[in-house]
Amino acid sequence: MTILNRLKLKSRMILILGLMALVQTGLIGLFALHYLQQSLDEQIGQRALHVAKTIAAMPSVVEAVEGGDIRYLQPISLLLAEKTQARFVVIGNINGIRLAHPNPYKIGQSMADDEGDDSAEALVHGKGYISKALGSLGWSMRGKAPIYSEDGHKVVGVISVGYDLNRVAEIIQRYRLTLILVIIGSFVLSALIAVWFANHFKQAIFGLEPEQIARLFEEQKATLGSVREGIIAINAEGKVTTFNPAAVETLGLPEGTQLSGKNIKDVIPDSSLLEVLKSGIPQYDRELWLNDHTFVANRLPMKQGDKITGVVSSFRRKDELDQVSKKLTRIQQYADTLRSQAHEYSNKLHTIAGLIQIGANDEALALIGQESRSHQKLIRLLLDAVPDPILAGCLLGKYNRARELGLRLKIDPESRMTELPDHLPREQLVSILGNLIDNALEATLHSDKAAGEVTLSMSDFGNDLIFEIEDQGPGIDEAEQLRIFEKGVSSKAKEGRGIGLHLVKNLLDNLGGTVTVEPASQLGSRFIVYIPKQREQRSVQAE
Template sequence: MSVARQLFLLQLAVLTLVIAAGTLLAVLDQRRDSDDSTRRAVTAVATALALSDGTVAALRTPDPSAILQPQTERIRTATGTDFIVVMAPDRTRFTHTSPELIGGTFSGNIERALAGETFTETYAGSLGPSIRAVAPIYDGGRIVGLVSVGVTREKIGDQVAKSLPTIFAVAAIGLVVSAAGSFLLSRRLRRQTLGMAPDELRRMYEHHAAVLHSIGEGLVVLGRTDGDDATAEVVNDEARRLLDLPDGPVPVSALPPSLRTATAPAPSDTGEPRDEIHLTTDRVLLVSREPVEWEGQRIGTVLTLRDRTEMQSVMGELDSVRGFAESLRSQAHESANRLHTIITMVELGRYDDAIAFATDDLRLSQELIDRLMTAVHEPALAALLLGKVGVAAERGVDLIVTEDTALGPVTPLTARELVTLVGNLVDNAIDAARGSAEQTTDGPWVEVTVCEEDSSMVVRVADSGPGIPAEVFDKAVTRGYSTKSGQRGLGLALVVQVVTRHGGTIRTEPSLGSMIVVEIPIAGAPS
């Protein structure tokens, strides 16, 4: 039985018990009120008769019954009482509802009345149990008689019975309204608990907690509430590690900006995205989104996060190695062409031309190597730039490393970060320049500068391409971007990761073509 049904039945039982007890108390209260009302009524009638001059005058006559009996019967009928007995102090009745009992002895307590007190009592007399009042009759300070006025219990019971239908109707209405409220509450609870039984909820919670702490993927569960003020309902340990989230409740505003948009429902025509790439400051995450629905309504969203940082790093290194290998292959191919040219010149007897051709080519290559190895302290960066020159030349792009390129030993970046930063910017620039080769009259070109300016390391990469629009640039630095159809490049986003990690800035600037400028402060450098 579900929690909702158990709660409904329990509430119904409690409400029935409470309303039944309330009804019983109402009946008892009605009876008590009827008794109190009867006591007041009979006391008033007895007191009025005892204080009446006609009553005192009748008691002075030789036959008080002849005068008092008709009067008391009229009063009894008018007041709705069951009996009015006027008696002598020795209990001899002068009046009674049953005339045959006149002259008999009154049964009941009169001691307090003989002492001058008007009192009420419940007593079983000649007409059955009744509530009666007894009052003394004075004649000049002397008690000359007593008056007893009463109403039988049977009549009081009839009066109470007349009010019972109203009491029971109110109780029934209360029970129906309470049952309807309990039913609506149980329906709401059933929706919230998905119609599960307590044991099912307990097992689900235990399994839920165990799975959340054991799975190797990050998991974030969001409820129906939208906006940055909403709070994630579930965040497992792996998600906290991947997103650097603290313990305790996690508001949506604490999630990375690119993930906040993933909490909104996707358009119906596109469906929920799967395996989207999202970048945080230090990680590359693969994010999938699944809606949580119950009875056709969306009740939340589940985000699964998979860490692809190490894989991306390995792929980046693989791309670098592949680039170096491609550079060596192109250099070998170019060297073979030049060697064949020199051999042919020698065979033709043009020795001077062969020597001039070989030494001129060697001089240009050696000048670039010597300049970079001297000006750039990090050998990995120098090797990268030399390799990119060859790759660009093979792709028909003129890559120029400017004369002011120089980088000392003090740099905030590791060799791997330098290769990631400069390599991705140069690769993007080469691709952009090649794509715009038909629109340029001077041929595609890329210009690279790496230097130190004002206590910062500055990297400028310009190309002859059309540049990146501002809105595309904002998207590229968080989610990846590629000019190639059907692909999503992470180069610029990985660059931004490095820049953000070291507190730098990245921006685009207009030039002869397009330019991206990165500035990263150098800690400890003179200002």
């Protein structure tokens, strides 16, 4: 077994298939030879018995046997042996004494003297039979038949007709040579088939050896076990073929539940995996509602050539992703705020230092007071109108960002955003608002007619949260207003544009909200966002 394991898969398959063909052909050959010998023996025996019964029924022979007429029986037995191509025709009387024999010296002697003689069956019981025995003339297949008297009431003698078995041996030898040639041919053909099959099989398993496949299988099991995302794969019949412990845990199933072989509908009703299996179109970052939790899933079809052989899906609870996203959003907000403030106050400090150096102390104090009053006014507005710290931090960061760009972010003092629903993801809200403000700042910055101001108005009256962002940019054509939210579409001819508004549209679709674009009152564009306060009961597709 150790030597076999050292061989490549192709060599193993050629060797094993060749040996199997050799053994199978050899066994079949031995059986064929044995069956052929038995068949030939039986045919020759039946022929000998038929000849013996025919001779025993000849009236002249019956009469000669009853009269003990050796002179008639001896030549007739030789003639009949020649005519029937028999080795011998022996005729005996009721006492088993030979009346005719190919060897004249045997005439008159008892047939019982021959080794293996069994004439009693014919003489005593009056039955014809076939036997293979060694007689005075060697091995032969014999047929013996009783000779009945003319009235048919009693046995008066016996006819023994024998055929030489050497002819049978010659036939067997001829077939044996043929069979050896067939075995050699089968072995060569099996080797060629094994080479073709091994090449086809190796191609199907990507040229891997069995040991490599086993190692990859163990690595796959370890990988699936270490991944925190749930993974489920189905075959073309919709039955689960692969899953990991995280899938069982994420779906809320009992620990140790075996999913292999189960139909995906029995595991996850209304599964979209069957839709991907049918269409072959992958699905990315799809949200689904299952077991009172929201999941984010990716589904990819598995193909072999042009044929879809299955689908694999990875999924994870959305609240885990939201926690990570929330942390990243806060960190980015803090970083933007600190960077903007550092840049802004660095400029102010340089200005104040310059004023003090030239002795303009009153102007320096006035500038310090102005900065303090401006920030205090903004902070009081945010504390009163926007008590949510995440949203307030976002607005403060964008305010400082605008000042860094030499622009002004004006927040309507009548704004009010105190009734933010708990279910509304804050990171999605600030992403929507942040992208729209950044877009407005950039549009205003690149406009020659702009006064450098972006206006934000917020309202939580009624059933919706309403945000209005107005810029002083060049505006958006009506034709472009229908395409501005598509991915990659932007009024700036730069690579990587057209992402922010596309993200805003996707986030609003997820929250059940809408966004409209219209010309501003004087210059630029106004984006109006509506987000419902009540979560809509949407029918979310299951995994």
